[in-house]
Amino acid sequence: MVKVQQDDNTQEKILEAARAVFLEKGMDGARMQDIADRAGINKALLHYYFRNKEKLFETVFLEAASRFFPRMVNILTADTSLFEKITRFVHHYISMMAENPYIPLFVLNEVQKQPKTFLAKVFGNRRPPIEELAKQVKKEVAQGIIKPIDPRQLMINMVSLCIFPFVAKPVVQWVLKMDEKAYSAFIEARKTEVATFIIDSIRK
Amino acid sequence: MVKVQQDDNTQEKILEAARAVFLEKGMDGARMQDIADRAGINKALLHYYFRNKEKLFETVFLEAASRFFPRMVNILTADTSLFEKITRFVHHYISMMAENPYIPLFVLNEVQKQPKTFLAKVFGNRRPPIEELAKQVKKEVAQGIIKPIDPRQLMINMVSLCIFPFVAKPVVQWVLKMDEKAYSAFIEARKTEVATFIIDSIRK
DNA sequence: GTCTATAACTCGATAGAC
DNA sequence: GTCTATCGAGTTATAGAC
Numbered sequence: 001m002v003k004v005q006q007d008d009n010t011q012e013k014i015l016e017a018a019r020a021v022f023l024e025k026g027m028d029g030a031r032m033q034d035i036a037d038r039a040g041i042n043k044a045l046l047h048y049y050f051r052n053k054e055k056l057f058e059t060v061f062l063e064a065a066s067r068f069f070p071r072m073v074n075i076l077t078a079d080t081s082l083f084e085k086i087t088r089f090v091h092h093y094i095s096m097m098a099e100n101p102y103i104p105l106f107v108l109n110e111v112q113k114q115p116k117t118f119l120a121k122v123f124g125n126r127r128p129p130i131e132e133l134a135k136q137v138k139k140e141v142a143q144g145i146i147k148p149i150d151p152r153q154l155m156i157n158m159v160s161l162c163i164f165p166f167v168a169k170p171v172v173q174w175v176l177k178m179d180e181k182a183y184s185a186f187i188e189a190r191k192t193e194v195a196t197f198i199i200d201s202i203r204k
Numbered sequence: 205m206v207k208v209q210q211d212d213n214t215q216e217k218i219l220e221a222a223r224a225v226f227l228e229k230g231m232d233g234a235r236m237q238d239i240a241d242r243a244g245i246n247k248a249l250l251h252y253y254f255r256n257k258e259k260l261f262e263t264v265f266l267e268a269a270s271r272f273f274p275r276m277v278n279i280l281t282a283d284t285s286l287f288e289k290i291t292r293f294v295h296h297y298i299s300m301m302a303e304n305p306y307i308p309l310f311v312l313n314e315v316q317k318q319p320k321t322f323l324a325k326v327f328g329n330r331r332p333p334i335e336e337l338a339k340q341v342k343k344e345v346a347q348g349i350i351k352p353i354d355p356r357q358l359m360i361n362m363v364s365l366c367i368f369p370f371v372a373k374p375v376v377q378w379v380l381k382m383d384e385k386a387y388s389a390f391i392e393a394r395k396t397e398v399a400t401f402i403i404d405s406i407r408k
Numbered sequence: 409g410t411c412t413a414t415a416a417c418t419c420g421a422t423a424g425a426c
Numbered sequence: 427g428t429c430t431a432t433c434g435a436g437t438t439a440t441a442g443a444c
Contacts, residue, residue: 028232032438045410047439108372109313115374127379147404152380153397160368165360167371168312170319175331176356193357201405236420249428251421
């Protein structure tokens with residue numbers, strides 16, 4: 001049916017426009033008019049598809065959050081060495097963020113404004129599988145494979161090194177005098193740089 | 205003079221309220237009414253002291269930015285070993301952020317919305333003294349004191365490890381199930397954890 | 409489904425009294 | 427310096443025609 005196809009196209013056009021505008025301006029700074037213009041429609045039609053600004057925002061936010069908190073269960077609970085897990089995690093995470101560099105700051109910012117509302121919605125009851133990784137860290141410490149370290153500190157270090165360069169993208173580019181191309185190369189290099197940086201730190 | 209004293213008190217009350225509201229809600233989310241209420245005055249008086257919202261915001265932002273980009277010249281250009289510099293930098297930076305945990309996300313968020321405007325205003329012509337540190341890194345690599353590493357990557361690693369836990373504060377607390385006290389202890393521990401993490405990574 | 413027109417409301421800013 | 431009252435621009439949301 002043509003109508004259904006139209007419907008899908010319009011809805012997708014709206015979502016695409018909404019993603020762009022919300023990610024750039026945030027919930028408060030975004031304007032329904034801007035989203036409508038970008039989607040090539042008018043404001044009334046926006047409200048026809050999404051009852052109000054909040055609903056539209058929530059759709060965009062939850063999608064972004066699911067990318068920001070990716071399901072790394074496969075990697076983190078696999079039957080491999082800690083070093084292997086770290087390498088895979090870092091490569092995977094940096095690659096995902098490189099595809100959507102504005103997601104981290106957007107998500108962290110909106111979470112900060114309404115932590116309880118959004119964290120509950122994003123995670124539900126299940127949190128990241130940190131216990132698994134913590135156990136393995138403790139085990140490899142006991143085995144003398146790695147130096148003693150608080151597993152929580154290690155995890156935060158891993159995530160910090162992956163995400164921060166995106167959260168601070170404009171500052172990084174300014175301070176290191178990088179254009180877009182140089183920045184991309186810098187990020188690409190980090191995939192291996194960060195992995196070895198972490199492993200070199202904890203290896204005995 | 206009583207009037208002058210009143211003036212100072214009111215201005216400071218306004219700034220204190222403005223800091224709280226802007227840091228929590230950002231430029232777009234902040235309301236002049238909220239700032240007035242918090243300062244115990246009315247909107248008209250706000251506009252008497254600061255012509256408009258933009259001026260008031262700029263005052264708050266520049267103050268916050270100066271804390272976020274602290275003058276570390278003393279530390280980074282001192283005549284000490286690289287390890288000494290790293291240790292001092294990390295301790296100093298984490299301590300500063302711990303005093304104002306909401307500054308990093310606030311500053312990074314507003315910078316992202318108007319990079320050119322704000323970066324120029326914050327830094328003027330002078331950028332952080334990264335060349336000095338880069339030279340020292342290259343020197344100590346050549347001397348065989350530390351492993352080969354891109355100085356830019358090392359610097360971004362240092363800053364990432366210091367700042368990210370504040371940018372992601374609510375998420376960190378949620379995932380690691382920390383109340384305020386546990387979070388503070390975690391951050392306090394990071395001052396030495398991060399320093400040794402970095403040094404262990406690059407030491408030969 | 410999509411549009412135009414407009415209602416309803418929020419918010420920054422100003423006028424003017426004290 | 428500080429207040430009350432209000433204006434006017436900008437925004438979300440709805441009514442109603444096609």
